[in-house]
Amino acid sequence: MRRWLLLALTPLLMAQSRPATKPVLVPDVSQREIEIAYSFTGAELLLFGAILYPGGRLPVGETPTDVVIVVKGPVQSILMREKEQVAGIWVNAARLSYRSAPSFYAIVSSRPIKQLVDDRTQAIYELGLDSLQLSPASNAPPAEQDRFARGLVDLKRRSGLYYEAPHAVEITDGVLYRARVSIPARVPVGRFTAETFLIRDGRVLAAATRDIDIRKSGFERFVARAAESHAILYGLVAVGLSVLFGWSAGWVARRL
């Protein structure tokens, strides 16, 4: 709530303090829709745009701005388990559930986040993997929540679903920026958001959001829907297919 309030107020505050040099952000993405078809192995998004200064170019004597882009996947409610060694065997012991963990989170910036903003701003805008608002659905002690959060980030990071790329945004002449974000094949379908932040002197000057829809198309969508809404028929087709495959192979083999 506070985050949105601040976001809404940001341009207003900026306008009052420095009316002459308030830059405007014009972002765009290479693809507004990503269709998952049979050969889908992930996608690469190109995020680009312009920083419009009143004079058309970076005013002389101003510190250049930095750009941070956050791409987020749909949130999921998840249950996380932690293994522990009991009598020589690793078994699931402690657990913690989260109501809203992003299924995908990539943050790219022109400089490392820590150099751009302070911890508080980071927390408000959810900038960086250590500032994710996961909303754990329990009142476990903070130490345990921290441990689980680190475990989750580590797990997702290694499967390419969470990542930070501190120097991935290129800014040309202080006015044009671009960055690439790769989306792995194992993301869930749904609405992704790309939030772009313009940052100077530790403050967020402007922010803008673009949506990207990722969905299954063609045969893939047909199969996923059939499995969901016609379960019995789908099961019968799967069994029938297996029997047909096996039988025809036997038939062919006998005639060879």
Next chain:
Amino acid sequence: MDIYLPIANLSVNAIVIVLLGGGVGVLSGMFGVGGGFLTTPLLIVYGIPPTVAAASGASQVTGASVSGVFAHVRRQGVDFKMGGVLVAGGIVGAFAGAWLFRLLQASGQIDTVIAILYVAMLGSIGGLMARESVTAILATRGGRPPRPRKRRHHPLVAALPFRTRFYASGLYISPLAPLLLGFFTGILTILLGVGGGFIMVPAMLYLLGMGTQVVVGTSLFQTLFVTAAATMVHAMTTKAVDIVLAALLLLGSVVGAQVGARFANTVKPEYLRFALAVIVLLVGLRVAIGLGWQPDEIYSVELS
């Protein structure tokens, strides 16, 4: 060649999956095991979610056993009466297994239980088979005439009531014994995503004392129907049957099964049993190591 799996929600290399199916198919044709005990763990290692691996693995086993069943029927290697009793027990077992699966899943201990079950069964059965086949091989090598195998069922089996004749198997035993065996393998089919052949074949040989010539065919017959039932149960409850994954696995395994079935006729059965025993023991050992070894992933995530 990458292909996207619509239910598993990830893309895999199609050739790897086909080859995986092919390797497993050779084993299934040779030994009469479904090969699920290899497919499911291998798919999980490859990165397929465990539920999808178990569910789609089951349909692959169905396909691999069809061609085997036809081949054995032609050689009169299927005892239909025995098979029918086993299937009946197996289908009841599949439903019991589904109930047990949900129970264990809710408590979060399903993976550990599966691994312990694997170790216990693969270890004991592999050991039993290895000892028996080594004795048989040594007897042949030593020039002694191989003793005709004593076809005798276990004393406990003999004690059960309602005896009936199973002509093709050359047995006069109570149908309760195969019914229980079928029930037990049905549970395992759902729980472990395996056909249960690696339990079924030794149990038929050493517990029931069935004739060797019908053991493999009858086991495949039971596997065919029980894995088909398991695929249906998964399609209706977990909705985790990935038809694209299953088709890729099938493509490899049905071809492999034919190759394996031909190869099996050219090798002495005791060597085959020894080879199967070694594979079973190796898989068991791998799972046992995995239990005590510190896992790469201390944390696991599931959707709730």
